[in-house]
Amino acid sequence: MSITDELFEMRDVAIAAVREAGAAIRAVAAQGVKEIVFKGEGKRDLVTEADKRSEQIIIDAITRRYPDHRILAEEGTGTGGNGAYRWIVDPLDGTTNFAHQYPLYCVSIAVEHRGEPVVGVVFAPYMDELFVAIKGGGATLNGTPIAVSGVTDLIGGLLCTGFPYRLDGPTNNLVNWGNFVLRTQATRRDGAAALDLCYVAAGRFDGFWELNLQPWDMAAGALMIQEAGGTISDPYGNAFRVDGHDIVGSNGHLHATMLDVLAMSKNGHGAGKPNAETEQLAGQADTATASDAATI
Ligand code: IPD
Ligand code: CA
Ligand code: CA
Helix, strand or coil, X not given: CCHHHHHHHHHHHHHHXXXXXXXXXXXXXXXXXXXXXXXXXXXXXXXXXXXXXXXXXXXXXXXXXXXXXXXXXXXXXXXXXXCCEEEEEEEEECHHHHHCCCCCCEEEEEEEECCEEEEEEEEECCCCXXXXXXXXXXXXXXXXXXXXXXXXXXXXXXXXXXXXXXXXXXXXXXXXXXXXXXXXXXXXXXXXXXXXXXXXXXXXXXXXXXXXXXXXXXXXXXXXXXXXXXXXXXCCCCCCCCCCCCEEEECCCCHHHHHHHHCCCHHHCCCCCCCXXXXXXXXXXXXXXXXXXXXX
């Protein structure tokens, strides 16, 4: 079987798995979430019976067809090994949204071949939206090709970000948030990183950035953006790495400007120095300064 045929087959296995997992998640939602436990310290990082049920369904589907493939899954039921393929699974991205009946949540599966994402499948069960990407084969939403937006100015852009569960660390993203809010048409926090990245791919958001993420939050959505014609990198402009924790994804036009805004703050992993050049970024005479933002 050619590698292309293999990718198509893995895509189809992933699509069937996310649909089955999505139905299980909807079933839990319909009955009301009964079990919520907290991961680690604090009351922010939740896991529900839907996360676990979804992961079990997906792992079963993958191992039934590909017993030798490696799996990295958020709730810990993955498998090791040395094979060329690795599946990266977020069984429910946006668990907090799900627990509050806020409908933005999804199931995300990516497949890597020798470390490079080659298949991405993200399904938002409440919205019934299925995003699919294959390396070199483009990205689709419910079967229709998608492309990033054509917005070229930050002030014309709708951006999205997210925040880590632990907010006491040096990269809690709050200063970046202020710096972007002051320079964009609007900035959102939607609470499901994998889906947020797909929304960039579909041209709904013009850019997304987040720090402290995990491979399962980013792998499928990052491929989606690339295949939809966008750009991904780390906050310094280096090549994106699935295990690199930080991501900037954009329509391409806004990428350099987003990196410049992130460079205003140490908390964006940047230089930490606002300067005259970055103050002109959005070409807005009426925006507050970066140092104003830093005091938010
Ligand atoms: C979380 C969501 C959220 C992001 C967090 C992630 P989870 O994933 O993607 O948007 O801000 O950093 O951990 O816990 O709902 O799978
Ligand atoms: Ca996640
Ligand atoms: Ca999750």
